[in-house]
Amino acid sequence: MTAVSTAKRRSADRHAVAVGLPRWLWIPAGVGFGLIALPVLGLVVRADLAGLPEVVTSEAALAALELSLRTAAISTLLCLLFGGSLAVVLARSTARGLRLVRPVVLLPLVLPPVVGGLALLYTLGRTGFAGRQLELWFGITIPFTTAAVVLAQTFVSMPFLVVSLEGALRTAGERYESVAATLGASPGTVARRVTLPLVLPGLGSGLVLAFARSLGEFGATIAFAGSLQGTTRTLPLLVYQEREVDVDGAIALSLMLVVVAVVVIAVARPRAAEGLR
């Protein structure tokens, strides 16, 4: 929803008089930025830059990076499919009881990720009520597989997409859709030609947030999927494990994660937020 208002304001700026910012706003804004940026700077300062290329190109690191990118991409697609549908239902449906659905959808934001992982384990694990049926009927066991990594990431990331998209849908409202419908557009055409372009910035930032959250996922993954190179050991899990013996190596790997995340957010977010211009 902020994304939409930003985009709107920007296009409006060309015609209207620019309203300056209150000057005091820079102080808390600066503190906020410092709180996030300084620890990252601390990481860079502490890093052993000479040994960095060797650590980052090691077999374990490349396997983890590949797995992280692959699972985060699949999780983001699942978030789009299921979370996107959920957001539309939450924003547009008038069905009773939906007020109770939203807090549940937001739970993964509050739940410590490791608890989320345990919840998944107690549900879809070998002794969980759903997992036992899966094993009995289909011979499928989920823990310790790449599928478990994807499920854990989707679990923690989905609220980000739902919140962003639902906000965008509510901000956009139904006025334009109604007009298009009265002019004879079919529901499919309304969705494609009216609704989607209006919510695209919100959807875009939701997707970026979900991808970034999946990329950094640790707690739910270690609890539900375990850690094995090439199968379940994503980059955050490798960082945690390396830290035991080689803090410099762990920092180098963290920087690799930071770089990937920064590239994703810096490149994708503004474009997504501004929509297709």
Added chain:
Amino acid sequence: MTKLAAVLAAAVLVLAGCGGASGSPGARTLTVSAAASLTNVFGELKQRFETDNPGVDVRINFAGSSDLASQILAGAPSGVFASANTAQMDKVVAAGLVAGVPQIFVTNRLQIAVVPGNPTNIQGFADLARPDVTLVVCAPQVPCGAATEKVEQAAGVRLDPVSEEPNVRAVLSKVTSGNADAGLVYVTDVASADGRVDGVGFPESENALNSYPIAVLTTAAEPELARMFVELVRSEDGQRVLKAAGFGTP
């Protein structure tokens, strides 16, 4: 605006105050950094120490030994360090933060934790390599994983685990939750699981005994208290508590 800032500042101060020291004023405090595997026994020893020394408040920071060593090296105030392996203690010694020489106070050995009743019929180390056994072990970077590798070599058995966990408690929880058939943990972990797993011992564990060193730190605020706590751990009473939890004597 200044009003809002004042309210914010007051809120921050109040919140920060909540995290401050509790307990009676003038009480003496001893901070102990202890390996996670010592959680139960050191909890018991702490109570004994506080009973024997009225007015003393013992605070124990339980974590993985490498985390504790990093914290101590980074200047965390602590009086005693009890590590689950010598490598992490050596780091602290090398930094000149240990007063005197670290003493080995207990040993610990690996045991196979299996689902209660041992439905997969695991009788020894070699059974862990069976393809029908879902096995979980520690990652080689942590002490229990290093010990696992040593035993593998000694036994001439190559394991094929489904997961290498970051600590021994994570291995145990994969077995207690029934998601793994077997896990390699310490004897003390099996003992602390209260019947939620069964333990299967194996002679090859002799090849990878883990020694636990303890030492007084130069950063101790109350060196005398720190020394007394180390004495209690190494006393007959202390050793009895440790032995009851499954630890071996050095």
